[in-house]
Amino acid sequence: MLPERESIRSPRQMHRRRPILRFSPTAWAKLLYLRDRGPTEVSGFGLSAADDFLFVEDVRLIRQQATDMSVQFDDTAVAEFFDEQVDQDRRPEQFGRIWLHTHPGESAQPSGTDEGTFSRCFGRTDWSLMFILACGGQTYARLEFHAGPGGALQLPVAVDYRREFPAADHAAWEQEYLVNVQCVELRLPFPPAHAGTRSLPAEELTSAESGDFDFEYFEVTSFLKESGRSFHADNL
Numbered sequence: 001m002l003p004e005r006e007s008i009r010s011p012r013q014m015h016r017r018r019p020i021l022r023f024s025p026t027a028w029a030k031l032l033y034l035r036d037r038g039p040t041e042v043s044g045f046g047l048s049a050a051d052d053f054l055f056v057e058d059v060r061l062i063r064q065q066a067t068d069m070s071v072q073f074d075d076t077a078v079a080e081f082f083d084e085q086v087d088q089d090r091r092p093e094q095f096g097r098i099w100l101h102t103h104p105g106e107s108a109q110p111s112g113t114d115e116g117t118f119s120r121c122f123g124r125t126d127w128s129l130m131f132i133l134a135c136g137g138q139t140y141a142r143l144e145f146h147a148g149p150g151g152a153l154q155l156p157v158a159v160d161y162r163r164e165f166p167a168a169d170h171a172a173w174e175q176e177y178l179v180n181v182q183c184v185e186l187r188l189p190f191p192p193a194h195a196g197t198r199s200l201p202a203e204e205l206t207s208a209e210s211g212d213f214d215f216e217y218f219e220v221t222s223f224l225k226e227s228g229r230s231f232h233a234d235n236l
């Protein structure tokens with residue numbers, strides 16, 4: 001008797017069916033640049049591809065007041081950003097669902113403040129995603145559904161090289177940082193190891209960024225909370 005179809009899939013095949021938060025190489029490089037530019041957290045939105053909301057093509061900072069432990073957006077700046085995106089014919093699912101921020105420390109685990117912000121600012125959308133990148137390379141990505149019984153899924157993260165991507169533009173990224181990030185307070189006794197360093201030796205950069213980041217498909221953790229619903233990327 002032949003085995004049931006489900007049982008003949010390899011674990012790798014099963015794994016590949018799960019949603020993965022993916023960044024274009026340019027978006028990922030920009031995020032690293034902004035993370036390491038100063039001693040504070042930085043925060044912004046992920047701009048998704050029109051045909052794939054879990055593929056982040058660009059990262060956009062919003063005017064913000066930042067400390068080494070939190071970030072507060074300027075409400076007017078958020079409204080202006082949304083207007084600008086709508087004017088460019090983007091749908092809200094492409095620019096207003098993925099909240100990105102960095103942690104100057106080693107841990108990418110969301111703080112209580114992060115959870116409060118995510119719930120308050122994104123809890124009324126049909127879905128939203130919180131992504132955190134820590135200084136040491138650790139990542140955290142959680143997709144949440146708010147319709148029906150709701151649910152949450154922690155996603156693996158990867159850089160996806162399969163589509164064309166633009167070159168790095170440090171001058172533009174620097175300008176975006178300077179215009180948007182206002183450092184208001186620092187509480188750490190020492191600046192984080194990477195603060196302001198943009199010329200580390202290559203071997204140090206490699207070890208700093210490799211961490212748990214594989215640059216291929218890899219799994220951090222995955223779970224379904226409470227609802228126990230299965231999830232497929234097609235549902236987005």
Ligand SMILES: [Zn+2]
Binds near residue numbers: 069101102110
């Ligand atoms: Zn945080």
